[in-house]
Amino acid sequence: MITTKNLTKIYENGFKAVENLNLKVEEGDIYGFLGPNGAGKTTTIRMLTGLLKPSNGEVFINNINVAKDSAEIKKYIGVLPESHGYYNWMTGKEYLTYFSNLFMQDADKAKEHISYLLEKVGLSNKSNVVIGQYSRGMKQRLGIAKTLINHPKVIFLDEPTLGLDPSGQKDIHHLIFELNKSMNVTVFITSHMLKDIEVLCNKVAIVKEGKLLEQGTIKELQERYSGKYDIRIKTSDNIKSIQRIKNIDHIIEVEVIDEYINISLSKSRDLNVEDIKHEIIEKLFTSQIDIYEISKVKTTVEDIFFKLIADGKEELK
Ligand SMILES: Nc1ncnc2c1ncn2[C@@H]1O[C@H](COP(=O)(O)OP(=O)(O)OP(=O)(O)O)[C@@H](O)[C@H]1O
Numbered sequence: 212m213i214t215t216k217n218l219t220k221i222y223e224n225g226f227k228a229v230e231n232l233n234l235k236v237e238e239g240d241i242y243g244f245l246g247p248n249g250a251g252k253t254t255t256i257r258m259l260t261g262l263l264k265p266s267n268g269e270v271f272i273n274n275i276n277v278a279k280d281s282a283e284i285k286k287y288i289g290v291l292p293e294s295h296g297y298y299n300w301m302t303g304k305e306y307l308t309y310f311s312n313l314f315m316q317d318a319d320k321a322k323e324h325i326s327y328l329l330e331k332v333g334l335s336n337k338s339n340v341v342i343g344q345y346s347r348g349m350k351q352r353l354g355i356a357k358t359l360i361n362h363p364k365v366i367f368l369d370e371p372t373l374g375l376d377p378s379g380q381k382d383i384h385h386l387i388f389e390l391n392k393s394m395n396v397t398v399f400i401t402s403h404m405l406k407d408i409e410v411l412c413n414k415v416a417i418v419k420e421g422k423l424l425e426q427g428t429i430k431e432l433q434e435r436y437s438g439k440y441d442i443r444i445k446t447s448d449n450i451k452s453i454q455r456i457k458n459i460d461h462i463i464e465v466e467v468i469d470e471y472i473n474i475s476l477s478k479s480r481d482l483n484v485e486d487i488k489h490e491i492i493e494k495l496f497t498s499q500i501d502i503y504e505i506s507k508v509k510t511t512v513e514d515i516f517f518k519l520i521a522d523g524k525e526e527l528k
């Protein structure tokens with residue numbers, strides 16, 4: 212859906228904000244574009260959407276070269292920019308109608324689509340209220356509805372949850388998830404809410420100082436950056452527990468650290484950690500050992516992000 216080839220931006224003052232980015236977003240993805248402040252995320256979005264000319268490299272959306280066909284590309288994309296002005300004197304419905312008219316859509320169909328979008332973003336009952344009276348969360352939801360006005364294939368959301376309280380952030384993330392499924396729209400999103408991104412996105416890229424450090428599905432990255440241990444347990448008798456579980460298939464190492472038993476599994480592709488967990492529970496249960504705690508040791512997007520940002524990639528591999 213989106214491919215970039217060596218995408219680079221050097222600003223007029225000579226600052227290299229984006230360097231040789233090769234991104235790959237597939238149809239249906241919710242793609243999280245992550246990086247600390249100043250990493251080049253907004254610069255990248257502006258190049259992807261044809262608002263800023265790359266210094267080097269190319270962007271293809273739906274196989275169309277963005278730089279060569281910037282008019283055509285507008286049919287396929289919707290954008291919610293980082294800082295976004297709303298027309299406070301318009302009602303939500305007038306605002307969407309205004310943007311719909313820019314695309315010269317059939318009036319009846321446009322009306323129907325606007326009602327549908329207002330319903331989707333939970334603003335039907337506020338459609339005739341002026342935007343000046345909307346809360347920030349409502350404005351952002353209206354902004355998301357606006358990105359969908361032209362039935363785009365992909366929408367770009369630059370920090371859509373910025374400045375919202377935790378429940379407002381969750382609402383927006385739920386909305387994005389729902390829209391991706393029900394309207395079959397690919398989503399390219401930047402956010403600093405790493406815990407939510409982990410649940411929302413199927414794929415992420417991590418950038419620092421304009422360079423791509425990692426890109427892949429969350430599952431791939433978790434496998435790539437997983438630590439030594441896979442399961443952790445705390446029992447009433449750790450010594451006896453180790454005797455009972457060490458011969459379970461796929462358990463390759465068992466180590467006690469503090470009051471926990473840390474278990475490493477073989478890195479077999481078809482291994483289901485949940486099955487091993489149940490086997491352990493069964494073994495300990497039949498040996499009448501109490502289990503106080505048992506959990507899968509999971510590498511989170513947040514763990515990966517901080518490892519990459521703090522250490523630099525070279526030191527990790
Ligand atoms: N017009 C410009 N001229 C020179 N440098 C710029 C210009 N616009 C942005 N920059 C610089 O480019 C770098 C990347 O900026 P960008 O806004 O793309 O980062 P970002 O990842 O979106 O950050 P944030 O998380 O704070 O939104 C920053 O160091 C910024 O100061």
Ligand SMILES: [Mg+2]
Nearest residue numbers: 252253254293
């Ligand atoms: Mg930004």
